[in-house]
Amino acid sequence: MTDHHDSVPEAGRRGGHGSPWEAVLYDPARAEGTFLLGLAAARLGRPEAAMRWFRRTVRLQPGWADGWAALADASRRSGRWREAATAYATLLALSPADGAALANLAMLERVAGNPRAAVRRFTRALALDSGQAGTWNNLGNALRDLGATAQAAAAWRTALVLDPRQADALGNLGGARRDQDRFAEAGLLLRRALALAPQHAALHGVLAYALSGEGRLEEAERACRRALVSAPALADSLCTLGLVQQRRGTAGALRWFDRAMVAAPGHPLARFNRGLADLEGGALTDGWAQYACRFAAGRAGRERRFSIPEWRGEPLAGKSLFIWREQGVGDEFLFASCYADAVRQAGRVVIECEPRLLPLFARSFPKAIVRAEQPLRGRALVETVDCDLHIPAGSLPRYLRGGLADFPPRSSWLFPDPARVLERRQQLDGIGGDLRVGIAWRSQLMTVERQWAYLPLGEWGPVLGAPGVTFVNLQYDDCEAEIQRAEARFGVPIYELERLDLKSDFEGTAALTANLDLVIAPANSVAELAGALGVPVWRFGARDWTHLGSGVRPWYPSMRVFHPRAGEPLSAALGRIAAELRRAAALARRAGTEAPGPRLPARPARRVHSQAPSLRRH
Known part of the structure; x- marks a missing residue:
């Protein structure tokens, strides 16, 4: 669901103001003065001015931990992630046991797309103070990013043991149950969370998805609309409403996907759903382009990274192409209908398949090299393959099936023993x-x-x-x-x-x-x-x-x-x-x-x- 932010005390960690010497402390030529001026600007809602004063503070006294803490917190609140991360790193060099700094830097690592680093820092923060429910919740979020769903759920449960009223942890655990299709359990957790945070729009959206999974479509639509009352541009809820109305046969259901794309132009689930609708309607060019969002939308296997570029439809003559599997066996059979065309175009093709299919595919595509997919454990983060280009199997139709006329009349493409x-x-x-x-x-x-x-x-x-x-x-x-x-x-x-x-x-x-x-x-x-x-x-x-x-x-x-x-x-x-x-x-x-x-x-x-x-x- 959402992250819990550990806050930095506004008036400094080791001292305050309001003493008889306050006028002296506000001297902009002294670090204490610039620090207090920065706090005053922050309280007045002037974040840019606050950061300018805090920057002067650390220039005047670079070894002062409170100055770096204030700069880091102000930068984070203003969305200046890189500057905030630098400030937190400096703070930790000065105070390695600062658990709040560790937790906040971990959140910035997660925002930057480094969940492994985030997990390490959250774990260090909890080693210093294991009683922080918010940090346990955030650790669960980072573990979920890594696909460690069981460990993530354990972290959220720990957060709830420490604080049963931790609405974010309840929502996250409910979302996990939803992803496991345990919709009834998800609904119970999400309703508990909403009892604590009734205006939490994202929670209403997750509940809507769980209700849809149970087939309770009218209730799901009401939950979507409740979410959108609080957050009209919440793309996840707009997508869910479109899916619910599609299942109910409501005219104009697809407009909700379009609204989601307007609200969040890069939202992968909105683009993916719109792409499926385009493909279903026969608009193949637009549909295939949006179908490429399936990995980011969580609607296919995990996207893989390679040391070679992805094929984008350019001529393959003299090139070698690696085709990798991404979805279930049924999808593999369907996308394999494109393999013979790729083999004809490329100088050399390597096909990856589900291990049980190796002999069937090797016989059916004798001009290609067919390899069994290797287990996920042990794969490099960036894989090296002995080819010039790679492509996930589900992306082949974008370049080989641009229209119905591009489907060959062949009666079969797999051949039994x-x-x-x-x-x-x-x-x-x-x-x-x-x-x-x-x-x-x-x-x-x-x-x-x-x-x-x-x-x-x-x-x-x-x-x-x-x-x-x-x-x-x-x-x-x-x-x-x-x-x-x-x-x-x-x-x-x-x-x-x-x-x-x-x-x-x-x-x-x-x-x-x-x-x-x-x-x-x-x-x-x-x-x-x-x-x-x-x-x-x-x-x-x-x-x-x-x-x-x-x-x-x-x-x-x-x-x-x-x-x-x-x-x-x-x-x-x-x-x-x-x-x-x-x-x-x-x-x-x-x-x-x-x-x-x-x-x-x-x-x-x-x-x-x-x-x-x-x-x-x-």
Whole structure:
């Protein structure tokens, strides 16, 4: 939330004024006089004059700690961060055990974008005096900047032990719970904070986001508007209001993103949200430019720094390019649709991928060098790569997909292992059915906020009831109990390959998927993998930015999308899929075909080797 500022006593740390000698002390030729004149100017609201007097003070008496403390505090209050930092550093050279100076210098380090240095100084300050709740709160903020979320939460909890009425620490801890999608807990903490600071606009804004995550959209909108009454230009709350109104289907919701960008032109979340809206509407040039703010907005993995420049679309002939992964596996499949184009343009391309994808990507992009992503621990702050240029994978479309006409008609860009495809085909030979359909029903990242985009297997009755269809499980988490309940309820077997780890063995999963006639899935990596393999896939869910203003997802020629219409529940889209599936199965049965898409090659009737995984029913 906010920082707690440790204050410097205004009248000096070792002495005051008001004595019979006060007139003498106000002598501008003496350090004591200039010091008191500076204090007087500060009290009169004349910060520039105060700093001039304090500068004269330290020139007249450079070893006087109180003079440097006053100059540092006045500079900080005026936003002169560099001068303040210099003054605090000098003060600490004179008084190394000055905890207030350490804490204030730490805050300036954080403002300057040096959270590691800030953590070190806050820790030193707390070693001198561990009872400062405000310093514990500030330490938590700096730890959060470093991504040390567990340690940050511990620091905020310590602040609250010392001072249960520390509203900033309550707000910070509530914000952390919100970021973990623990929205109910976040709401309790944020309401406690607001009881202590009812006019705190930022707290109302964070509460609004938590309420939105719980699906309490009307309450979230009220909290946003309460925040904006106190702070009309609060960009975070403007963004949240835009997102809430988007989910509510309110006309003109996007204007709130525009207002946020006017209020804070460099605000990354406002720019990112506006970019997604532009992409969703088909304005690709503006959309891709704003999508570049995803790292600063906290909507992608951590941005990385390299010793080589980032590629900005200039000619790549004779150059080597490093493409690094940044988001989840599903996004990796989508952005990989651009890799072949980059390989054609550059003299040499190095592709980084999620370690589980290494063999699949190495086979699919044989002219590139494919490397597994290395663990975050141990990476250098500035990475060195044996290439001329680098680019995050999600930035490739900005330079390679400027319009819908730039999407190539290729049916696939990932290619499974032929030997494993044959092995999977043999395993599927005995299960029959006019159509063999793979199904998945949720994402691995199942947050409270995202649950509205998925339907549990228990609601798939219309699909599972389609005659002539054999269903194969592609859901990659622990779902055995769900499958058993669905089989018992709907009387339909759902087959699964024994000893195939759908979560970790992407080679095996790709080979299985390539043998299916159709995949039905929501927005998850199963649908993205099927589309990248060129397998017919029916994806259901709300329209999102990846449609790029079209009625399809232009990345995937083999994909059909089924959206709920305005006012419909998601189950309505699944109902339309069920109707289409019944028609496709009937056509396959009448025509003697096996798929609604390209016909699969004939399957040889060979016996499955005993060591290979076999199909099983639950």
